Amino acid sequence: MNLMRTFLIPALIQLFSNVKALEIDSSFLDFAKDVRCMAPFLSLNTIGYLQCQKMCVRYSDCEVLRYSKSLLECRLYFSNNCRDHSGDSDPHIYLRRNQTHKSIGRYCLQRCPSGNACVVSNNISTCFPDSVAARYLNINAIFVEIDGVYFGMYTVLQISRDASLFCESLSGRLAVLDTQKKLQIISSETKRVHEFAHWLIGAFRVADAEWQWSNGKPAYPDVINDVDFDCVMIYRAFLDDCSCSLKGYFVCEML
Incomplete structure (x- = not known):
């Protein structure tokens, strides 16, 4: 019984924790296959996929993001710079704003006016003009x-x-x-x-x-x-x- 308490039970807890973590991670990996974009209004480098989603949610004008897992690059696009697409594959991840994980924008529930970004601090969201928000976001x-x-x-x-x-x-x-x-x-x-x-x-x-x-x-x-x-x-x-x-x-x- 002591051996079970010492080794088996912690191992089972870790196993179930990992399974749950994988389920959570997989839910962040949905992407759009039917859209392609050009001329991003904001380019970010050395950034994670979740952070890229957060940036899209924060900027009211972001309708689609493109992410490169190999280069850790994030690109944000206006809706009129994107088009429907089918056919050739693209190594990048495209994600529409409404496909971002529901927990990403939980503090920016009310979309800011065009030209503004949602800045979250202490779980309180504030809309700032883009030029101001760029200095305050992090x-x-x-x-x-x-x-x-x-x-x-x-x-x-x-x-x-x-x-x-x-x-x-x-x-x-x-x-x-x-x-x-x-x-x-x-x-x-x-x-x-x-x-x-x-x-x-x-x-x-x-x-x-x-x-x-x-x-x-x-x-x-x-x-x-x-x-x-x-x-x-x-x-x-x-x-x-x-x-x-x-x-x-x-x-x-x-x-």
């Missing part, structure tokens, strides 16, 4: 849109300089909250995400009693703690001065 953040401007809240600890460099790498900047509307919404959202976190933003001391946003407009911190603090953070919905060496979460603004 980054874990919480997003909000204010009058056509997109902000990402990042729950990664950084000092102000490094947070600024990160935002710039996304063609953005630390958030400039130079209107009451932006300030209220972002303050409310950061408090909702983590009430007691420090959130770094794009305002700095430029003189003894003078503060500016990075766009040159004046900034007005609610709390001044120290004459040596030259950076600004949101803390519990208030603008506080802080040391530029303080590590905090941060908010990027996409330009």
Whole structure:
């Protein structure tokens, strides 16, 4: 009995697990044999088949994907760049959008408008213009849109300089909250995400009693703690001065 418990039962569990895994994997391998496409609107390299399907689901204009298992290449196509096909074989996998595995798009159930992509973070989907989404697709953040401007809240600890460099790498900047509307919404959202976190933003001391946003407009911190603090953070919905060496979460603004 001990030998059975030690060797046979684990082996049977592993066997059934593998069978189940094969069933799941096979369900991702359906493909269309009756379509061929040309001129992809997006080409991706060194990418897996499931990730290729995810990218097609995310981009609202993707109707067909083509995948190469040998080259790990993914191509996404508009519907008008594809045609019905029969006859000669093709080594690539073609897949229509409606053939993607049902679990792929479970967070992007509502299709985004044309020219937009669905970005999923923390199981929440947001529609972004393609040009913005391309920078955000694989980054874990919480997003909000204010009058056509997109902000990402990042729950990664950084000092102000490094947070600024990160935002710039996304063609953005630390958030400039130079209107009451932006300030209220972002303050409310950061408090909702983590009430007691420090959130770094794009305002700095430029003189003894003078503060500016990075766009040159004046900034007005609610709390001044120290004459040596030259950076600004949101803390519990208030603008506080802080040391530029303080590590905090941060908010990027996409330009």
